[in-house]
Amino acid sequence: MAAALRRLGSAAHWRGFSTACQEINKSGIHPQHGGKATNLCSAINQALHIALESDPRSYVFGEDVSFGGVFRCTTGLVDQFGKNRVFNTPLCEQGIVGFGIGLAAMGNQAIAEIQFADYIFPAFDQIVNEAAKFRYRSGNQFNCGGLTIRSPYGAVGHGGHYHSQSPEAFFCHVPGIKVVIPRSPRQAKGLLLSCIRDPNPVVFFEPKWLYRQSIEQVPEGDYMLPLSEAEVIREGNDITLVGWGAQLSVMEQACVDAEKEGISCELVDLKTLLPWDKETVEASVRKTGRLLISHEAPVTGGFGAEISASIVERCFLRLEAPVARVCGLDTPFPLVFEPFYLPTKNKILDAIKATVKY
Amino acid sequence: MALSRLSSSSASRCVDLLINPLAAAAAAIPRRLISSDTTPITVETSVPFSVHNCDGPSRSVETTPKELVSFFKDMATMRRMEIAADSLYKAKLIRGFCHLYDGQEAVAVGMEAAITKKDCIITAYRDHCTFLGRGGTLLECFSELMGRKAGCSKGKGGSMHFYKKDSGFYGGHGIVGAQIPLGCGLAFAQKYSKDENVTFALYGDGAANQGQLFEALNIACLWDLPAILVCENNHYGMGTAEWRAAKSPAYYKRGDYAPGLKVDGMDALAVKQACKFAKEHALKNGPIILEMDTYRYHGHSMSDPGSTYRTRDEISGVRQERDPIERIRKLVLSLDLATEKELKDMEKEIRKEVDDAIAQAKESPMPDPSELFTNVYAKGFGTEVYGADRKEVRSVLP
Numbered sequence: 001m002a003a004a005l006r007r008l009g010s011a012a013h014w015r016g017f018s019t020a021c022q023e024i025n026k027s028g029i030h031p032q033h034g035g036k037a038t039n040l041c042s043a044i045n046q047a048l049h050i051a052l053e054s055d056p057r058s059y060v061f062g063e064d065v066s067f068g069g070v071f072r073c074t075t076g077l078v079d080q081f082g083k084n085r086v087f088n089t090p091l092c093e094q095g096i097v098g099f100g101i102g103l104a105a106m107g108n109q110a111i112a113e114i115q116f117a118d119y120i121f122p123a124f125d126q127i128v129n130e131a132a133k134f135r136y137r138s139g140n141q142f143n144c145g146g147l148t149i150r151s152p153y154g155a156v157g158h159g160g161h162y163h164s165q166s167p168e169a170f171f172c173h174v175p176g177i178k179v180v181i182p183r184s185p186r187q188a189k190g191l192l193l194s195c196i197r198d199p200n201p202v203v204f205f206e207p208k209w210l211y212r213q214s215i216e217q218v219p220e221g222d223y224m225l226p227l228s229e230a231e232v233i234r235e236g237n238d239i240t241l242v243g244w245g246a247q248l249s250v251m252e253q254a255c256v257d258a259e260k261e262g263i264s265c266e267l268v269d270l271k272t273l274l275p276w277d278k279e280t281v282e283a284s285v286r287k288t289g290r291l292l293i294s295h296e297a298p299v300t301g302g303f304g305a306e307i308s309a310s311i312v313e314r315c316f317l318r319l320e321a322p323v324a325r326v327c328g329l330d331t332p333f334p335l336v337f338e339p340f341y342l343p344t345k346n347k348i349l350d351a352i353k354a355t356v357k358y
Numbered sequence: 359m360a361l362s363r364l365s366s367s368s369a370s371r372c373v374d375l376l377i378n379p380l381a382a383a384a385a386a387i388p389r390r391l392i393s394s395d396t397t398p399i400t401v402e403t404s405v406p407f408s409v410h411n412c413d414g415p416s417r418s419v420e421t422t423p424k425e426l427v428s429f430f431k432d433m434a435t436m437r438r439m440e441i442a443a444d445s446l447y448k449a450k451l452i453r454g455f456c457h458l459y460d461g462q463e464a465v466a467v468g469m470e471a472a473i474t475k476k477d478c479i480i481t482a483y484r485d486h487c488t489f490l491g492r493g494g495t496l497l498e499c500f501s502e503l504m505g506r507k508a509g510c511s512k513g514k515g516g517s518m519h520f521y522k523k524d525s526g527f528y529g530g531h532g533i534v535g536a537q538i539p540l541g542c543g544l545a546f547a548q549k550y551s552k553d554e555n556v557t558f559a560l561y562g563d564g565a566a567n568q569g570q571l572f573e574a575l576n577i578a579c580l581w582d583l584p585a586i587l588v589c590e591n592n593h594y595g596m597g598t599a600e601w602r603a604a605k606s607p608a609y610y611k612r613g614d615y616a617p618g619l620k621v622d623g624m625d626a627l628a629v630k631q632a633c634k635f636a637k638e639h640a641l642k643n644g645p646i647i648l649e650m651d652t653y654r655y656h657g658h659s660m661s662d663p664g665s666t667y668r669t670r671d672e673i674s675g676v677r678q679e680r681d682p683i684e685r686i687r688k689l690v691l692s693l694d695l696a697t698e699k700e701l702k703d704m705e706k707e708i709r710k711e712v713d714d715a716i717a718q719a720k721e722s723p724m725p726d727p728s729e730l731f732t733n734v735y736a737k738g739f740g741t742e743v744y745g746a747d748r749k750e751v752r753s754v755l756p
Contacts, residue, residue, distance in 0.1 A: 064597040067666055090567035090603040091534050091595050119533065122568070158453030160516045162532035329730070329743075335454055335516040336505035337730040 035186070035219035041211040043185035043218050044073045044150075047192040048111065050222045052081045055109050058196070060086045062096055062113025062150075070115060071152060071211050097123035097149060101131050101201075104146035109196055117153035117205055118162045124170070131201040132176030145199035150192070152208035153181070154246050154296055155342055160335040166297040166328070168244075171203050172274045172306065178202040179273040180227060181245040185216040190225030191271060198227060207246035214249070230277035232284060236264035238356050239290040242281055242307055244270045247294050247343065254348035263356050273303055281307065282314050289320040290355050294343050299327035321358035324351045395423040401689065403628040410610050412617035412646070415635035419627040423695045425471060429626045430686045433463040434705050436487040437683060438712045439496060440656070443486065443503055443517075446716065447660045452503045456517040459487040461655040464682035465590055466491040468629025469558060473637055475525035476553070480541040481560035483518035484590075484654075485530045488560070492527040494520065496715035497722075506722035513725045514733070526555075535561060535568030538587065542578040545585035545640075556584040556640045558633070564595020566609050575645060579616050582644035586636045587613070589647060590623065592654040597667045610649035617643075623650030624680040653680065 038046070051058050060077055066088045068075040077086040089096050093114055100110035114120045120127075127149070135143035155164045171179045178200050182188035188206065195202040207214075233248070234255055243251045248269055255265040266284050270276055285291050291311055293304035308323040326343040334341050400418050407414045440460040446452045459466070462484075469479070470491045481488050486499055494510055502509030503517055510520050511530070519530040528544060531537035541559025548555045565571065566589050578585045589609040593600050600607040610618030617639070621632040629650060636646045653676045657664025664673070690696050696704075731741040 063595075067597055070596075070661065088598045088602060090598070091564040092567050092569065094569055095567075122533070122535075122570075160454035160518070162518065163455055331730055331734050334514070334730055336513060336724055337727065340727055340730055 035217040037215055038185050038218040039212050040182075040185045040188050040206070040214045041071055041073050043189040043216075044192060044206060045075060045077075046218070046220070047189045047196075048074060048077055049080065050193060051109065051111060051196045052077065052085060054222060055197075057107065058085070058109035058111060058146075059103060060111045060113070061089050061100075063091055063115045064088055065113050069113065071208060073150075073206075073211070074113070093119055093121075093123040094126055097126040097131065097147075100147045100149070101126060101134065101144040104144035104201070105134070105142055107146065109146045110144075110148070111196055112147065112149050114149060114151040116163050116208075117151040117167050118165045120149075120151055120167060123149075127171070127177065127201075127203065128174050132174045134176075135200075136176060143199070144201050147201040148192075148195045148198075148204055149202070150204045150206060152211070153205040154207050154209055155333075155338060156209050158335075158338065159333075161333055164333045164338070166205075166245075166295065168203075168205055168273055168295075169297055169301060169303045172303050174274075176201070177274065178227060179205070180271065181205045181207070181273065182271065183207070183233075183245055183248045183269050184210070184214050186218045187225060187269075187271065189218055190223050191227070193222065194224040194227050197224065202227075205245065209246045210249070225271075228272045228275050228277055230271060230280035231269045232266060232280065233269050234265065234267035236266035236288065238264045238288055239292060239352055240266045240268060240281070240284040240288045241292045241294065241348075241352075242268045242270055242304075243294045244273060247296055250343070250345050251294055251348055253345045254352060257345065257349050258352045261353070263352060265352060270307075276307070278310055278314070281311060285311050285315045286318050289318055290324075290358075291315075291319070292324040292326065292348070292351055292355055294326045294348055296328050296342060298330045299325055300330050302327050321355045324355045326351045394427070395695075398422055399693070401627055403622060403625055403631065405622040405625070405628070407628070407632065408608075408610065408620035410608075410613075410618035410620075410647075411615070412619065412639065414619055415631050417631075419631045421627060421630075423693065426686060426690055426693070427695060429467050429471070430683065430690055430701065431704060431708070432467050432491070433626070433683045433686065435496070435708050435711070436460070436463045436466065436490055438705075438708050439486065439490065439499060442500075442712050442716060444656065444660070446500070446503065451720075452517065453505065454516040454518070455483070456503070456660045457484040457658065458656040458660075459484050459654070461676070461682075462590060462592060462623065462650075462652045463487055464626040464629055464685075465560075465588075465623050465650045465652055467682075468626040469588070469633045471626070471630040472633035473556070473558070476555045477637070478526040478528055478541070478544045478548070478555070478557040479560065480528040480537050480544065480557065481530070482534065482537055482562060482565065483530070483532055484562070485518065485520045489520040489522060489527060489530070492522050492525045494522050494527075496712060497718050500716050500719035501722045504719055504722075505724060506719055507725050508719060508722035512729065513722075514729060535565035535570045537561065538565070538568075538571050539574040539577075541587075542574040542583055542585045542645075545578060545583040545645075546581065548584050549581070554641055556586055556637050558586045558588050560588045560590055562595060563589060563591040563593060563600045563607070563609060564598070564603065566591075566612065567595070567603055575613055575616055575647075578645045579613075584640040585645045586633075586640050587616075587645060587647045589649045590652055591649050592652050594654070594658070594667065596658045597662060599667065608649075610647050613645070613647045616645050616647055618647035618649065620649045620651060623652030624676075624682045625685060626682060 065074040066078045096112050100112040103110040154166050182191045195204045241251050304325045326348045329341050403417045440458040447456050466487045498510040505513045518532050521529040545557040610620040622628045639646050
């Protein structure tokens with residue numbers, strides 16, 4: 001799976017959406033090559049170590065983080081940086097984000113963890129009304145750019161209603177925050193460091209299904225990957241597939257199967273959902289003439305709808321088929337019906353064929 | 359423990375533990391008290407209640423031999439069920455997230471003994487035993503845990519979402535603290551209906567730090583709702599000890615203006631006494647907080663071994679000193695309500711009942727795939743799926 005996700009496209013182009021891009025490679029590490037085999041959980045752990053080490057005013061906190069967190073992503077941090085910088089909070093999501101905003105407003109790097117993305121809703125008001133609009137409504141006197149909210153999202157095979165949801169679309173409706181989702185260990189480390197150092201509040205959703213399953217060569221040092229820059233991870237001519245996070249590995253498998261049937265798919269990892277890289281997606285769709293979007297969240301009102309609308313606006317005359325969306329069904333995330341609910345490989349493959357033959 | 363016996367007993371054994379209801383005959387003929395006897399006896403709680411803004415109940419709890427034996431039986435069933443759920447989870451027959459109640463049984467059992475099924479109970483995700491206490495069956499429990507049709511939520515809820523409408527059990531809620539305002543809403547409806555019922559809203563010491571609790575408490579007190587907020591303090595909010603998470607771990611005092619009572623939550627009789635007192639109080643004066651001092655033997659959920667943030671000595675210490683089942687066992691034996699062998703046999707019988715329920719639950723089919731689309735809205739949308747692997751959904755408005 002790691003190999004499947006390895007980037008096949010050309011070197012990343014620089015767009016300058018994010019000020020964080022400027023610092024990439026300052027330590028001379030090439031983010032695309034070399035490193036040790038690492039899983040996504042350890043990659044996150046490394047990024048947090050680096051963030052705490054490189055900035056004495058950075059803090060990691062959340063429910064149970066000091067003993068390593070439920071997914072062990074924060075293991076060892078308290079031993080190295082002490083309990084004043086890595087600490088547990090009470091079970092209080094609204095408080096975690098609220099305090100994070102205050103901490104960040106005083107010029108600190110607040111790295112908050114919400115234990116599951118499903119638990120982020122008690123903090124929704126703080127994120128939407130406080131964090132996102134702080135800079136705007138104070139005429140740039142104040143901001144909480146140092147705030148990064150990490151949270152594991154998505155299906156895990158048997159998580160049921162409250163440990164499986166993908167709430168990214170709610171946050172993509174909020175100008176003022178960034179929303180970032182990595183697809184692999186190498187991406188996770190570089191993107192998380194960019195998010196932490198980005199001067200805007202960021203919600204960083206981690207695909208929990210991949211914590212241990214996705215293993216990749218990850219450079220050991222400090223490196224960052226640009227935000228708001230999509231990446232073509234597989235080149236093709238017949239159809240463009242856009243996705244993010246854990247869904248990309250499912251889409252990759254569908255691409256491989258489609259290729260056997262003579263359909264050449266181009267796969268794009270959006271990486272940053274807000275603000276998103278329309279140009280890369282547009283350029284790809286101009287080349288292929290077809291677009292398919294896939295995400296785990298329910299199809300109605302999902303972020304796929306936004307991508308679809310934007311691309312139709314920009315590429316109406318170039319499109320040779322309606323934009324296809326293969327997403328979660330419009331039901332609560334089910335317990336025993338998870339395989340039925342999810343946008344699986346075969347569903348995507350079928351949609352690829354239907355779109356290409358349209 | 360001070361005991362005052364109102365009836366005589368003798369050394370003669372009645373093997374027929376559960377069948378003999380002839381209490382009067384037992385008094386006439388010199389025989390030992392049998393366990394189905396309903397003659398009142400009084401037992402004093404080992405620990406006094408701590409009170410806040412109220413006088414609190416007496417330490418002398420009235421009970422009966424029959425009740426004590428039923429406490430033992432019910433708690434032993436709950437314990438056995440949770441241990442079996444642990445094995446089923448490890449065998450991957452239960453999926454999803456699963457939180458076990460073993461150690462805390464006295465709260466579920468004592469509470470039920472003080473209230474009726476017309477009173478409402480609402481709790482968080484550690485809900486298996488509360489459901490059983492409300493009259494749910496082992497088959498419904500195991501079927502729900504394994505996502506089968508015979509489950510109490512038709513297999514659609516899983517471990518965290520048990521419900522039983524006919525006995526006022528409002529479930530089974532996944533988000534920490536979110537059930538408390540909801541419970542106060544139930545009490546609000548009860549106040550309107552004027553039928554002298556109350557709602558017990560349960561939450562853990564972790565949820566006690568959620569803002570929702572204080573918002574709901576304010577409204578409930580302002581409007582004198584018959585709401586009883588029960589803090590099941592098992593001393594760890596997930597993996598964080600209470601003193602690391604709460605400035606004041608005296609949860610019964612944290613209602614400030616609302617009265618509170620701290621109860622030995624490992625003593626079913628103390629729980630019963632407190633709940634009885636709380637119900638009377640709530641109907642007359644409005645909300646009260648009950649802090650149940652209890653302990654969970656398992657970790658927070660099945661992914662938590664439960665030993666990284668506390669010592670094994672601490673757990674075994676509680677098991678030895680305060681275990682709710684052993685406490686009742688000792689009481690039953692010291693009152694000579696049953697012999698050690700009779701209790702052992704009862705446990706064997708329970709074990710068999712649990713195993714039978716599991717076997718039966720395994721036979722129950724998974725819900726029909728069409729159930730994925732039911733209950734999303736009141737009326738079905740006439741949803742159908744088609745395409746390869748049912749990729750596309752078509753729905754018709756009713």
